[in-house]
Amino acid sequence: MKVALQNLTKVFPNRNKKIKKDxxxxxxxxxxxxxxxxxxxxGPSGCGKSTTLYMISGLEKPTRGKIFFGDDDVTELxxxxxxxxxxxxxxxxxxxxxxxxxxxxPLQNLKGKDRLTxxxxxxxxxxxxxxxxxxxxLDRKPSELSGGQQQRVAIARALVKMPRVLLLDEPLSNLxxxxxxxxxxxxxxxxxxxxxxxxxxxxxxxxxxxxSDEIVVMKDGTVQQTGAPQAVYDSPVNxxxxxxxxxxxxxxxxxxxxKGVLYIGTDAVFSIAHEDCEVTVGVRPEGFIPDGGSxxxxxxxxxxxxxxxxxxxxxPASHNPFVRSIxxxxxxxxxxxxxxxxxxxxxxxxxxxxxxxxxxxxxxPLGK
Amino acid sequence: MVYNKRQWKAWLYLAPALILMAVxxxxxxxxxxxxxxxxxxxxxxxxxxxVFKVGIANFVKVxxxxxxxxxxxxxxxxxxxxxxxxxxxxxxxSVCLNSIKFLNRFLQxxxxxxxxxxxxxxxxxxxxxxxxxxxxxxxxLGNSSNIIVTAGIxxxxxxxxxxxxxxWINAGSTYAANIxxxxxxxxxxxxxxxxxxxxxxxxxxNKQYYDAAKVDxxxxxxxxxxxxxxxxxxxxxxxxxTGFIGGFKEYSSVVGVFGPEMGPxxxxxxxxxxxxxxxxxxxxxxxxxASAAALILFVIIFIVTMINLxxxxxxxxx
Numbered sequence: 001m002k003v004a005l006q007n008l009t010k011v012f013p014n015r016n017k018k019i020k021k022d023x024x025x026x027x028x029x030x031x032x033x034x035x036x037x038x039x040x041x042x043g044p045s046g047c048g049k050s051t052t053l054y055m056i057s058g059l060e061k062p063t064r065g066k067i068f069f070g071d072d073d074v075t076e077l078x079x080x081x082x083x084x085x086x087x088x089x090x091x092x093x094x095x096x097x098x099x100x101x102x103x104x105x106p107l108q109n110l111k112g113k114d115r116l117t118x119x120x121x122x123x124x125x126x127x128x129x130x131x132x133x134x135x136x137x138l139d140r141k142p143s144e145l146s147g148g149q150q151q152r153v154a155i156a157r158a159l160v161k162m163p164r165v166l167l168l169d170e171p172l173s174n175l176x177x178x179x180x181x182x183x184x185x186x187x188x189x190x191x192x193x194x195x196x197x198x199x200x201x202x203x204x205x206x207x208x209x210x211x212s213d214e215i216v217v218m219k220d221g222t223v224q225q226t227g228a229p230q231a232v233y234d235s236p237v238n239x240x241x242x243x244x245x246x247x248x249x250x251x252x253x254x255x256x257x258x259k260g261v262l263y264i265g266t267d268a269v270f271s272i273a274h275e276d277c278e279v280t281v282g283v284r285p286e287g288f289i290p291d292g293g294s295x296x297x298x299x300x301x302x303x304x305x306x307x308x309x310x311x312x313x314x315x316p317a318s319h320n321p322f323v324r325s326i327x328x329x330x331x332x333x334x335x336x337x338x339x340x341x342x343x344x345x346x347x348x349x350x351x352x353x354x355x356x357x358x359x360x361x362x363x364x365p366l367g368k
Numbered sequence: 369m370v371y372n373k374r375q376w377k378a379w380l381y382l383a384p385a386l387i388l389m390a391v392x393x394x395x396x397x398x399x400x401x402x403x404x405x406x407x408x409x410x411x412x413x414x415x416x417x418x419v420f421k422v423g424i425a426n427f428v429k430v431x432x433x434x435x436x437x438x439x440x441x442x443x444x445x446x447x448x449x450x451x452x453x454x455x456x457x458x459x460x461x462s463v464c465l466n467s468i469k470f471l472n473r474f475l476q477x478x479x480x481x482x483x484x485x486x487x488x489x490x491x492x493x494x495x496x497x498x499x500x501x502x503x504x505x506x507x508x509l510g511n512s513s514n515i516i517v518t519a520g521i522x523x524x525x526x527x528x529x530x531x532x533x534x535x536w537i538n539a540g541s542t543y544a545a546n547i548x549x550x551x552x553x554x555x556x557x558x559x560x561x562x563x564x565x566x567x568x569x570x571x572x573x574n575k576q577y578y579d580a581a582k583v584d585x586x587x588x589x590x591x592x593x594x595x596x597x598x599x600x601x602x603x604x605x606x607x608x609x610t611g612f613i614g615g616f617k618e619y620s621s622v623v624g625v626f627g628p629e630m631g632p633x634x635x636x637x638x639x640x641x642x643x644x645x646x647x648x649x650x651x652x653x654x655x656x657x658a659s660a661a662a663l664i665l666f667v668i669i670f671i672v673t674m675i676n677l678x679x680x681x682x683x684x685x686x
Contacts, residue, residue: 059579078582079582079585080582080583080585086583088580090574092577094594094599097598105584105586109590110585161584
């Protein structure tokens, strides 16, 4: 099921009497989610991603804009008539019901011609439980399950009524690191097997990048950038997106463009066809080559991580105290003193200092 | 050594509470048992030098008393009628209160007011509301023209809708009418505490359960019975158990409505309760019989509470 959001806006009335302005949680959200894809809504907390999800589910009413499932306008429909399955952040499993009763619950709500026979309900429940590999635990209570198992019960409950769209609100935030890795593969597998259009919300960029077909990066209620995870990572449109994606995070420097030359601090690094201006330069950690290039940094420490080494250096133009670069471990790097880096042009992004928008001008090696 | 010293200090700090509890809780309990098993025990006669035999004569006397069975019946009846009614009403009201946003605090205060009002005073108000229907003789006009007087707002309402006034609590009233008034009074008086507990429970229920139910298209009725009630079941069990315990100790409410005579004029003591029975025995310097009755009441409350706990353990699922 294709999901389209048109000019979706949510304004919460302000309860704080000191500030008279209303809170715009989601501002003019336009996006089309292709059928059968897994989409990650990504952004820092308070950016409106959960509100967007709640509007798609029907639990929140949009202030403006429309929501389409396929060709149906569902903006005015109540949640139960939209055919959405939702997994809540803390799962919201009914503690007094067993796993089986929890998964059965949505089916028992069906009325009239949609009502299934008891056998059919049970069959669908077992089927959903099998999909999430919980068919052994049907008679347990939620309190007798681990966090990951509870999560899967919640997914089974959302899937059992065969929703048109599956919504997941921070599905992994309540799990420990190891389970998180396992569960996100699980979500990916279940989504592939069922082919249900799935939208999930997360503030963890790694999580979003690793399993999404497409990601939507949000900030302060507005969409910053959408696209395939790798595409967004490789070509961020502004400084926020560049900073938000990637671990370790991107290194940010003060710089300038003067007479067609890009400077980081005072070091000239590339030639660029752009008018003179103050800029902010982002360099991905994997974009550094320690070959005695023009970007001069003072080595602070070197961390060996097996396949790679992480060189922590200092540079006066850097926004952060340290510049972190990741280099293949077979490269020789001095253990102290100064090191000159040259940069891979496709790992360097130049942003206007005032608007923080990307300057899409080709970076050429100096002197050519 | 150090350990012993600390222990000594610990006992010292516990001492004030322990002494008070020993004097005002532990000793009265032991003394009640002692008095109950001394035949025909009376405090005055004990001070007069009488020596009592150990036995169960007090219990036999209590059970033989004509009034005992009626006290027990009235107490039981009030319990069995008021606890379910007040619990269900409290549940409905708290669910409604919880779903209102506007005036929420104000209404909560209003519903809580009876809790901070003296129960005797409330009883007197209720007595006035359910007051007399009858005739009084006007002295000026001689005895030929009696004036029919209907006071009390309840009968006024009944008459307004064309019904016949009912003698609720005055001379000539029926036992059923008396019990009805008591049930209304006790339910009204018991509501605030129950609403407070249940509302507290409701407010701590995670809103996501209801969001999940909404997404799954759960009807309101089903949400109430399959989600709200089970999630509240520990609180419901609590108000039912404390309700029964309170119900068995019912006394001041009857005094409030009917006065110390515990019944309508012409049939005093008709609505006497177990606690009333105990007070009566005390008034007649019959501490032995009072203690025996108190122990019987204790055993009844104990058994009922055990049953309650057993049922609620089966019913509260998590």
